[in-house]
Amino acid sequence: MLDDTVIFVVIKDDKGNLDYAEVRTVGDVKDALKKDVDKAYVLNGKEHEDIARTRTSGINRENEAHTVVFTDIDIQPDVKTEIAKFVGFDDRQETLMNVEFANRSEKTIKIARGTDLPKDLRIGDIISYEITKEKEEKDRTVTKVEVAIAKDSKTIYEVKDADAYGTIKLSNGKTYFENSKTESFGGSLRVGDKVSIYHGKDDNYLLATLKRDKDAVVGGGDEASGIVTYVNETRLELDKNTTHTINADTKFVKNGVTVAMGSNIKDYLFVTDQVEVKNNVITFKTSAADRLQAEKVKEATVAVEKAEASKLQADVDAAQVLVNALVAGDAKTALQNRLNAIELPKTDLQKATAAVEKAETSKLQADINAARALVNALPAGPDRVALNIRLDAITVVTSVTGVKAKGEVTTEGEEVVAPVTEAKAKVTIDTDILIEAKTAGKAGNDITIALVQPSEERKALEVKVVGNDIAVNLPTDPLGAPVAVTRGEVAAAINTSAASALVEATAATAGATAGSVTRVVLTGGVDEVVAKQAVKEVYTLTITDGATASGNIVVSGGTAPVTVAVISGMTPEMVAQAISNSGLTATDYIISVVGNKVVFTANNAGAVGTSGPAARLNITVADQ
Incomplete structure (x- = not known):
């Protein structure tokens, strides 16, 4: 048999039973075989008639063995495409569809089993459908339906x-x-x-x-915003009530970058995304995850405000659960800080414990006495005993001078920083096409590029950009074979596409034929570094309160502790001078006095532990 020999083909269902027969060519069968035929046999005319469906009814050659049955075969129906206006279904089962053509003629067509109809199909939509090519009109069935122009689309x-x-x-x-x-x-x-x-x-x-209508609004696209409830190659639906047609010129913009156009938009836009549509541009606003996070932040904020007002542990705990569920970020950090700042009413035990801790730090008799009163007011038991033991262990200071001080690093030591000149990332592909980042800096090192030779038919030279990844698709002819394109044309295509926001392309031999290039990364991008001089570390001890009683203070944290005598009435400035005159030293630092501040300046510029001092200071002042 030749490829154009007409035969009867019997198809088996997924359970292995004979299902239906069609008139097809040998070539059709050969093309449909997914792998080697594992079984084939002959069916006589009577058996054929028993399993034949409507499209093969009337065939009755009981005495002829003419039908070959193949197993493991997937033969696609021979179809053509028609465009018409959908005017409704002719039955409740939606198996018969009524359509009207542009010339006002109408017909009812059958829908093949398993054919998926668009969920957004509405009466009045212009549809494109595939229908089988049986000789008799009544035997033809629709196998695929899509909306070509939505009745309520505002793309006009x-x-x-x-x-x-x-x-x-x-x-x-x-x-x-x-x-x-x-x-x-x-x-x-x-x-x-x-x-x-x-x-x-x-x-x-x-x-x-x-x-x-003549009064229809023109703008090349809809102007609306909302939540995506449906999207395919040609149609976008917002909030289940606003429909927009996607055509070849429609752009999808995300974070200021055009990431897809036309029918490719469906691969980047998802149901539940929030978008804005204007002038045939679909702009991404938020995802469902973004909005869920915003709702969670709102709920957690209300709970934190309630806890701040009530100062109840239960409210704080409830708010903490909601804050813990948030995604890490500024909002979560801010709410956690507010929770941490809430001062809950303390129990008698908590008040007594805090007073003991204060006395252990100050070692002042007045603080010990105040703590003892709170502790002894507690009920008899192990908590009261443990706190009294801690109070008894405190060594009371012999004098109470009233001097108070605060120490802190006021200038951090820094190493010298050499200048670095910024540079643009670049890469040479296909021998001499130079791809250079538009902006200097390390960010250019994240950009990639590839020259891809597709195998699809009738592909034009095009440039696609997804994030920092650039793909240049080389053209093909109607048979899917490569079409020669020059390096200059490739460079020009890059420079006139969305990729021009990332890179600039230059071809040294513009007339040479371009070829495919696997994806490569741009390198050599360098951020600018401004030169800095080395900085000396400075530690400042600020005397905040002068002496209210005569006595001794101990200054610790230098090379060795020193004892300084103070007299009642000395101002903070006088105490600072007394400390400077006491013989206090600090390794790697020079000590000076400025008003009420004792200033420790590193001998050498540089960071602590490197070119600067060996260690960072922590100077403290306490009564002896």
């Missing part, structure tokens, strides 16, 4: 020019062509008409037009 253009040869120029600045296959719903187009269009894969030739 104005006809700016139209000639007798089918050349149409629209308000989006593009020129389209009508031919004998164009379905013109509402009549032929004239200058001033408002129209929605459908052009399929070829964005120059119109497959269908839908004339709109």
